[in-house]
Amino acid sequence: MKKYFAMMMAAVMAAACFTGCGSSSSTEGTEGGDxxxxxxxxxxxxxxxxxxxxxxxxxxxxxxxxxxxxxxxxxxxxxxxxxxxxxxxxxxxxxxxxxxxxxxxxxxxxxxxxxxxxxxxxxxxxxxxxxxxxxxxxxxxxxxxxxxxxxxxxxxxxQDPDQGTYSAEFIKDNGIAQKIGIIYDKSNDYSVGITDSFEAKAAEIGLEIVTKQAFTDQSNTDFSAQIQAVKDAGAELLFLPIYAQEAAYILTQADKAGLETIFFGVDGMDGILEKIGAENQALTEGVMLLTPFAADAQDExxxxxxxxxxxxxxxxxxxxxxxxxxxxxxxxxxxxxxxxxxxxxxxxxxxxxxxxxxxxxxxxxxxxxxxxxxxxxxxxxxxxxxxxxxxxxxxx
Amino acid sequence: MQSKKTVVSKMITYGMVILAFVIVFALDQSGLISRHMRSMLVPIGINIILAVSLNLTVGFLGELTLGHAGFMSVGAYAGCLFSIYTADLLPLAARFPLAMLLGGIVAAVFGIIIGVPVLRLKGDYLAIVTLAFGEIIRSVIINLNFTGGASGLKGTPQDSTYPITFVVILIMLFVIMNLVESKHGRAITAIRDNRIAAEACGINITYYKLLAFVVAAFFAGVAGVLFGHNYSILTAGTFDYNMSIEILVMVVLGGMGSIRGSIIAATVITILPEALRFLEDYRMLIYAVVLIIVMIVNASPRFTGMRDFLSPKTWIAILTKKNNGKEAA
Missing domain, CATH: 3.40.50.2300 (Response regulator)
Structure with missing residues (x-):
């Protein structure tokens, strides 16, 4: 049995070596439309x-x-x-x-x-x-x-900073909210970049950031502390420059905590509908996100x-x-x-x-x-x- | 005085590394090596340094640590920041060795800071505390501004080449193999084999434990500097506990306390996921399966017997026996 294992392993390794080392290894890959x-x-x-x-x-x-x-x-x-x-x-x-x-x-x-x-x-x-x-x-x-x-x-x-800038401008231009809370992922470059530019633009055009709460990829399931802080700060809009998975957690937990703000995301939040699941779909009602692509758009x-x-x-x-x-x-x-x-x-x-x-x-x-x-x-x-x-x- | 056997064994290790380098260099010069292969040479070298240095603590000192990636990241950031700020001041020949030295020293200092309180622990406790250390380092780096935070440190000059990595490997092998064979090395292995007996013999346990720990941290830092200078971006996320565990896998696969084994295992583990690219979607799955099979086979008595038969040690023994016979005749 062990001999068999050893031989099998040897075969796999040998095959691996040939494909890995050959200078013109297989190129079939994922060709479309053969x-x-x-x-x-x-x-x-x-x-x-x-x-x-x-x-x-x-x-x-x-x-x-x-x-x-x-x-x-x-x-x-x-x-x-x-x-x-x-x-x-x-x-x-x-x-x-x-x-x-x-x-x-x-x-x-x-x-x-x-x-x-x-x-x-x-x-x-x-x-x-x-x-x-x-x-x-x-x-x-x-x-x-x-x-x-x-x-x-x-x-x-x-570019990341552009999304932050556009978001701030969009919120201001459309008069969506004045007092803004942010929850962002401090360990994620994308999230940090957008947050920084959003803050800069918000200061420039006169939006008030009442609280800014961070989490990291090691603590991305329980957001009760951050949500409470946003609630206490009296934010009218919660800006979420994060990915869909965390956003789904935040929406669910915000609902339980009774946080009633407008939620505003960026393109990373795309996919929120699948992440939050059909049973919680009501929670996404009215959530806004800045995205260049919507799968439900009606253009040809x-x-x-x-x-x-x-x-x-x-x-x-x-x-x-x-x-x-x-x-x-x-x-x-x-x-x-x-x-x-x-x-x-x-x-x-x-x-x-x-x-x-x-x-x-x-x-x-x-x-x-x-x-x-x-x-x-x-x-x-x-x-x-x-x-x-x-x-x-x-x-x- | 070193025995003849250990001298021969050391020569084989050096010879193996030098031979591998000569072959690779010849292939590279004649253009027979693919770009994909060539781009893996520096990572292979880095992993060899990491595996051999970790072997010093895990294999020779017998303490399970899971913070090697932490030391690596500290060294990487120190060396890369040094290079970024001195890029215009110093020529490459001075800057890069200095960066490696600095990275190693900073990692060694962290080794002392962590080692003094932590080496009182042993076994599982030490493993968990060092694991926590690695995670703390990562979180701290993410939260600092001068390290580039979460978006990573950019603009490090790309100085790492495989000949430089090769030279560093030789220096490291020289230091670690001599350390292991020395009086200090014997004290370190004595602590592993029987701590109480070693203490009774008057060996300063804390000192020797710390020595092994710090030397390992130093080389992890140097490996980090090489790593940082190989890519245009350095992100703290790379140095998570998965990386520490991967280095540990190399040590375990190569055999605790076997330097040659660590070198071979580091090479195999680095090449394997890349060589399996032809499997596409199943790549990481098969990688894991192959790893399991390798571990099972590696531990099986029959394979060990076969390996012993093929190992140079057996042949040296046979040859020296023959020579002895001739002398007697």
Whole structure:
């Protein structure tokens, strides 16, 4: 029996070594739309990295699936300039060091354009590498400032501080509230970044922050102390620049504690409906969140995307999926702009990077143009949850 | 005076590391190594340093500590901050060794601060307290401003290369293997084997325990500096207890008190999850399964017998016997 174990192990290890060490290891990965790829036609390899396992797996999986849908659509339509696209997606568990390994593996596999990484920390590490290689990096959701600090890097989502600024402006402009409480995740860069910019903007435009309560990833299930503090401070609106899981806990516990404020979240809160569950859906009534994508939007593009996504993965797409989808279309648009015929053409990388600032993409997350510093310019929209459905603010 | 056997054993360890480096270097120069492989060389080296230094406390001193990632993070932040602030002042050749030295010293100082009260405990208690230490360090780093807080420390120059890591490994092996073979090392293993007897022999238990603990912390700090200089971002979240446990896994897999074993285990454990990438969604699942199988097999008597037969020790014994026979004849 043990001998059998040993042999089995040896076989696994040997197989692992061969695939790991070979310089041109298998590239089948997650190619979309095999049926439509023209035999022998040029292919642009897009390499994505994101957490497919671990605590943040939902974000990576969503982005990957969204990107797959886009790849499939483009290839089915015959590609761009006769060129089809292929997506290779590697797991990084949201860890910067693993992301760098994954990036190098993708380079071995012939990556032409990088989707950076889905999470910010990993994306910053990858951006450093991609800058040395000079390839175009377009991250769907790396929201920290440094993700796009180099000339070759761009993003689809908003930069963290922008979300805080937009939120404060939105609250002020629409006269939603004056006294604001904040609960944020001190151990999460995303949450800290938004909180800082929100505070700065709030001070500037005259919103009053009555209390600011922190938690960490080690204490993210019991929020009774923070909720009590918000209640005592007399906040009219509770700003929650956090992810959906914690937001779900806060909504449930706030209800029990009798806290009756308006709840206002940002794009990380997307997915709250699934996290809180159908039985607690009433608690989300009236919750506002600033998100560029709502799966229940009625425009043609979104409806078609949601339908395809549901059919393929049996899940409702979230903002990360939309970001992944838009990233692929943006790369396709940039390639079209260059007028080149394949990724092997001379000056491909430079042309792609230059094209990024010239194109306008009408994506799921808005109509986007890019500045040379890699930031997208698109409008921020807020939704209000009504009867378990996202409705655009003012139309609910 | 060291016995012939230990000298040979040490030479094999050095030889193994040098040979591995020469092969890798040759492959790299001739362009035969993939980028993916090459990017793993520094992490492998870092894990070797971590595993061997932890082996000093777990294997030789016999105290279970779970705070190694904590020492690593302290060293990493100290070294990286030093590099960031002196990037324009000092040339690379001076800055990087100084950063490593500083990272090591800061980690060693923390080793003393933690070690003095904590080493009174033993067994499970020590493990839990060191685990708590690692978590405290992480929380403190997240809450400080100059460490970059939760968003991480950015802008560290990327100085770590595998030849530098290789040199650090050799220095570490030299220090730790000589320490283990020395009078101090014998005192350390004596404490492990029988604390009361060791104390009765007049060995200063507290001193030797602290010595092993601090030397291990020092090298964990150096490994941290190498780690910090390998990526453009350093986040405190990386150094959670999972990392401490992963280092412990390397030590246990390689065998308590076996330096060579730690080196091999660190290499295997670092490569394994990357080499399993072709499994896609099942990667981490299979990684865990392989780990379980390896642990079971490693502990089985039949495998141990087979390993002993294949080990250089057996061959040295056979060869030296032959030589002795010749001399007699």
């Amino acid at each position: 049926g439509a790829t023209t035999e022998g036609g040029a292919t642009i390899v897009i390499g994505g990295i994101g957490p497919l396992t671990g605590d943040y797996a939902t974000y990576g999986i969503s982005a990957k699936q969204g990107a797959e849908i886009a790849i499939e659509e483009i290839n089915e339509a015959g590609g761009v300039n006769g060129v089809t696209f292929q997506l290779l997606f590697e797991d990084d568990q949201a860890d910067p060091s693993t992301a760098v390994s994954a990036y190098n593996m993708l380079m071995d596999d012939g990556m032409d354009v990088s989707l950076g990484a889905v999470t910010s920390g990993a994306c910053i590490a990858v951006a450093e590498e991609s800058q040395q290689d000079g390839i175009l990096l377009l991250t769907p959701s790396g929201s920290q400032k440094e993700c796009t600090q180099y000339d070759n890097s761009f993003r689809i989502c908003f 593009q979104t409806v078609a995307f949601v339908e395809k996504y549901k059919a393929a993965y049996n899940a409702t797409p979230d903002q990360f999926a939309a970001d992944g989808y838009d990233a692929i279309y943006t790369i396709a648009a940039a390639f079209e702009q260059t007028g080149l015929s394949s990724a092997d053409d001379e000056g491909f990388n430079e042309a792609m990077i230059a094209a990024m600032t010239e194109i306008t993409v009408d994506g799921l997350t808005g109509t986007m143009t890019w500045t040379a510093d890699g930031e997208p310019s698109k409008s921020a929209t807020a939704v209000v949850i009504t009867d378990g459905v996202y409705k655009a603010y003012g139309l609910e």
